[in-house]
Amino acid sequence: MNESSTTRRILLPCLGLLCSTSSLCLTQISALCDPVTKITVDAASNRHPISPFIYGVNFASKADLLALNSPINRQGGNNMTTYNWRNNTFNIDSDWFFESLPGFSLNLPTSLVPGQRADSFIGDTKLASSEPMITIPMMGWVAKLTKSNQKTCSFSVAKYGPQQKTDRFYPDAGNGKHADGTPIVGNDPDDAYIKSSPAYEQAWVKHLMGKWGTASNGGVRFYIMDNEPGLWHITHRDLYPNGVTSGDYLGKFEACASMLKHTDPGASIVGPELWGWQDFFMSGADQQYWGAHHYRGNPDKDAHGGMDFAAWFLSKLNAYQKAKGVRLLNVFTAHIYPQGGEDNDDVSQRVQLIRNRSTRSLWDPTYKDESWINNNIMLIPRMKKLVADNYPGTQLGITEYEWGAGKDIGGATAQADILGIFGRDGLYLATRWTSPDKSSPVFKSFQMYRNYDGKRSTFGNVSLADKTPNPDTIASFAAQRTSDHALTIIVINKGFTAAPVSIAISHFKSAKYAQVWQLTSANKIDRLAPVSSARGSINGLVPAQSITLYVLPSI
Numbered sequence: 001m002n003e004s005s006t007t008r009r010i011l012l013p014c015l016g017l018l019c020s021t022s023s024l025c026l027t028q029i030s031a032l033c034d035p036v037t038k039i040t041v042d043a044a045s046n047r048h049p050i051s052p053f054i055y056g057v058n059f060a061s062k063a064d065l066l067a068l069n070s071p072i073n074r075q076g077g078n079n080m081t082t083y084n085w086r087n088n089t090f091n092i093d094s095d096w097f098f099e100s101l102p103g104f105s106l107n108l109p110t111s112l113v114p115g116q117r118a119d120s121f122i123g124d125t126k127l128a129s130s131e132p133m134i135t136i137p138m139m140g141w142v143a144k145l146t147k148s149n150q151k152t153c154s155f156s157v158a159k160y161g162p163q164q165k166t167d168r169f170y171p172d173a174g175n176g177k178h179a180d181g182t183p184i185v186g187n188d189p190d191d192a193y194i195k196s197s198p199a200y201e202q203a204w205v206k207h208l209m210g211k212w213g214t215a216s217n218g219g220v221r222f223y224i225m226d227n228e229p230g231l232w233h234i235t236h237r238d239l240y241p242n243g244v245t246s247g248d249y250l251g252k253f254e255a256c257a258s259m260l261k262h263t264d265p266g267a268s269i270v271g272p273e274l275w276g277w278q279d280f281f282m283s284g285a286d287q288q289y290w291g292a293h294h295y296r297g298n299p300d301k302d303a304h305g306g307m308d309f310a311a312w313f314l315s316k317l318n319a320y321q322k323a324k325g326v327r328l329l330n331v332f333t334a335h336i337y338p339q340g341g342e343d344n345d346d347v348s349q350r351v352q353l354i355r356n357r358s359t360r361s362l363w364d365p366t367y368k369d370e371s372w373i374n375n376n377i378m379l380i381p382r383m384k385k386l387v388a389d390n391y392p393g394t395q396l397g398i399t400e401y402e403w404g405a406g407k408d409i410g411g412a413t414a415q416a417d418i419l420g421i422f423g424r425d426g427l428y429l430a431t432r433w434t435s436p437d438k439s440s441p442v443f444k445s446f447q448m449y450r451n452y453d454g455k456r457s458t459f460g461n462v463s464l465a466d467k468t469p470n471p472d473t474i475a476s477f478a479a480q481r482t483s484d485h486a487l488t489i490i491v492i493n494k495g496f497t498a499a500p501v502s503i504a505i506s507h508f509k510s511a512k513y514a515q516v517w518q519l520t521s522a523n524k525i526d527r528l529a530p531v532s533s534a535r536g537s538i539n540g541l542v543p544a545q546s547i548t549l550y551v552l553p554s555i
Contacts, residue, residue, distance in 0.1 A: 036500045037469065041478040043487060044507035045465035050423035050479060052461065053131070053430070055450050058400070059121075060435035065128035067438065069450040069458065073125040073132055074224070074399055074431040075118065076273070078235045080135035081227050082193065084142035085115045085204040091143040091154070091192055097166070097173040098154035098238045100143035100192045112149060115207050122212060122220060131221050133270065133399075133431070134208070136201050136260065138226040138252045141193040141239050152192040154238035159191070160184050176238060189239050198259040205263045216266030222429075223260055224399070225253055225271035228335065230279040230309075233288050243284030245300050246309055250316055257328040269327075270429075272313060273399060274334040277373050280382070281308045314390035331429055332387055335400035336362070336379055339371035343404045349496065352410040355403055356494040357472050359417045363425050380425045397429035398422075405442075409521040409545045412441035413494045416547045419449050420477030420490055424463050441523050448490065448547050452517045452525055459549070460488045474499060474542070480508075485554035493542040503538040503550070510552040514538060517549040 056072035057064070065073055082091040082100075088111055091100040103111040111117075118134055125132040146152055153173035157163060163174030164181055176184050205223075213219035229249050232240040249272070257269050274280060278287050285300040286309075304312050314332065321327050337343045342355035360367035361377040369377050380396065387394045403418065405411030415432075422430050436442040449459040460479025466489070468476040475492040487508050493499050513530035520526075520543050531540055533552050542548050 036502045037474045039474070039476045039489075039491065039501060039503045040465075040467045041476075041487075041489060041503060041505045042465040042507055043478075043480060043505065046463065047480075048426060048463050050459075050461050050463050051428045053397075054422040054427050055419065055446060056133075056429065056431035057435040057446075058431050058433050060125075060130075062124040062128045064435050064438055064443075065125065065130045067451065068435070068443070068446050069456045070128075070435075070446070071130055072222070072429065072431060073121075073128075073130050075121045075133060076135050076224055076227055076399060076431075077433075078227060080224075081137055081139055081232075081236060082141060082143045082239075083117070083135070083137055084144065084194070084196075085118065085201075085207065087112045087145065087149075088114060088116045089143040089145055090117075094176075094235050094237065097170070097175055098192065099167065099170065099173050100145060100152045102145050102149055102151060115204060115211075118208070119211060122208075126212075133222040133224055134220050135224040135227060136205075136256055137196060138229075138256045139232065139236065139239060140196055140252070141189055142196045142200070144192060144194045154187055154189075154192045155184055156191065160187065183237070183241075185241060187238055193239065198255045201256060202259050202263055205260060209264055214266055215264050215268070219264070220267070222268050222270055222331075224273060224333075225256060225269060227273050228275035228279075229272060230282070230284040230287055231275050233284055240284075243286070243288035245285040246283040246304055246312060249283065250313060253313075254317075254320060254328060258326065261326055261328065268330040270331045270333050270397060270399065271329060272310075272333070274310065276335060276337065277339075277375075277377065279334070280310045280386075283309050310386055311390050314386060314394070318391040327393075329391065329394055331395045331397045332383060332391070333397040333399045333429075334379070334383065335433075336377075336398060337401065338403055339369070339373055341371075343402060345405060345407070347405050347408045347410055352405070352408075353494075355405060355410060356414050356417065359403070359414055359421060360471070362418065362421050380421075380427060384426075395428035396426075397431075398427065399429070399431050400433040401430070402433045406436055407440045407442070409441045409519075409523070410494075412445040412519065413492050413545055413547060415442050416445040416448060416490065416492050417471070417475045417494070419446070420475060420492070423459075423479065424466070424477055426463075439523075441519065441521075444519050444523070444525055445547060447525060448517065448519055448549055452549055453527070457551075459490065460486070474501065476503075487552040487554065489538075489550040489552075491542055491548045491550070493544060493546045493548075496544050498541055498543050500541050501539070505533070505536040505538070505552070508536065508552070509555050510536070511555050514553075515551040516540075517551070518543070519547040521545055 052071040058074045079090045088103045122132045155174040155176040164177040165175040167173040233243040283300045286298045365378045403414040460481045462480045464478040466478035473495045477490045514533040516528040
């Protein structure tokens with residue numbers, strides 16, 4: 001027997017382990033002897049609840065909600081802005097030729113039954129023991145059909161002339177731009193819409209209450225006040241060619257929100273659904289003006305004392321509550337999509353590194369975003385300060401986000417990092433756009449927090465202090481379950497090589513061994529052999545681009 005096939009015992013002083021070359025390849029041995037990432041967990045420090053609503057998604061099916069064990073499901077997006085509940089119709093806005101369609105809903109036959117699209121969504125969501133979020137239109141127009149219930153469009157070629165692009169399946173529907181690319185102006189909203197009002201939407205809320213109950217008695221708990229008003233002049237330019245001003249938006253919000261609170265007082269109102277970075281500072285009117293004037297000038301902001309839009313909006317709602325005793329906003333929400341080229345399917349090493357680094361824009365005041373934003377976003381701390389300064393007591397939510405590489409392990413490590421950040425930093429509610437593909441690593445990254453064993457076992461619901469030296473390479477999050485007092489630790493290796501880790505745990509008495517669950521590029525969640533957790537320490541090797549969960553039973 002030659003030496004290469006002989007089992008040899010060698011000491012790895014970097015971890016104090018005695019290992020066999022028959023079970024560790026040379027690359028693993030090399031990784032083990034790399035500098036060890038030291039993680040510290042203190043079970044007595046920085047304890048605070050983790051809201052279950054941070055593990056939400058958009059438009060998930062009943063089956064996916066059950067597999068994800070996801071507690072909240074959002075029905076939102078651009079086309080909900082013009083949803084007409086009376087005939088179950090909506091307009092697909094600039095996403096698809098401004099067409100109003102009859103009764104279309106995912107996985108459902110065409111139907112003109114009032115409210116069917118939302119009712120089916122609510123029913124499936126509740127069957128999965130999840131909370132539905134329903135969008136209330138505020139713009140003042142909702143979609144309509146022809147008298148024979150056929151689809152309509154805002155920019156008919158027959159009426160407005162040849163256009164830059166048309167729908168090959170519906171050639172009369174154009175994209176609202178002349179053949180030379182200039183926008184068509186002065187179109188008639190009556191072509192594809194009818195007028196709406198808070199009273200029109202109140203009838204829908206009453207329909208929902210009649211079918212599902214009140215918010216405090218098993219009905220719809222979360223109502224979203226429309227979607228991304230700062231972009232209405234782009235996404236819905238057939239109705240709102242001029243950007244919405246601060247005052248106009250506030251008036252619409254107060255009218256719809258007060259209607260809702262009067263109709264179903266127990267409902268939680270969610271808004272204003274800021275589309276992104278610019279929305280924090282400028283109304284839609286100022287964003288449109290800014291773009292047309294070489295990124296200079298904010299006349300709408302100037303007319304409101306120079307206050308940034310989000311701060312002004314929150315302060316006005318605060319003043320409304322003090323004057324009338326009614327809170328019109330329960331959850332202050334924004335959307336975030338990374339802007340540095342990582343919000344796509346690019347899985348090159350360069351983009352993967354950016355993707356997993358840019359999650360710092362959610363929390364880190366020292367991180368300057370590497371996109372055109374070129375600023376310190378620190379989204380969650382920013383939102384916390386806005387609320388503390390202008391409308392104390394308001395919860396925080398991120399109702400749309402997506403970090404790319406949805407079918408790759410690199411997207412999964414970014415997603416796992418995001419969920420850990422949401423819990424650690426005290427976000428109340430978050431819903432990913434959209435529900436990830438069930439076969440993907442990103443789907444399984446959710447399951448690592450919510451259903452890692454297929455029996456709906458979860459990451460802890462009380463966040464604990466957890467420190468790691470460089471979250472760009474190894475991120476870590478710790479929590480404790482109140483159900484069985486187990487301590488759970490997620491370790492995310494964002495890098496392209498295996499890495500040794502050493503976890504020191506204080507103020508927690510655990511059993512001698514910890515369970516280990518792991519997701520790698522093999523795209524399955526494996527249960528590994530238990531590891532020693534004696535004397536409050538765990539030593540191990542985490543594979544390249546992996547998510548490892550340690551579950552330490554309490555004694």
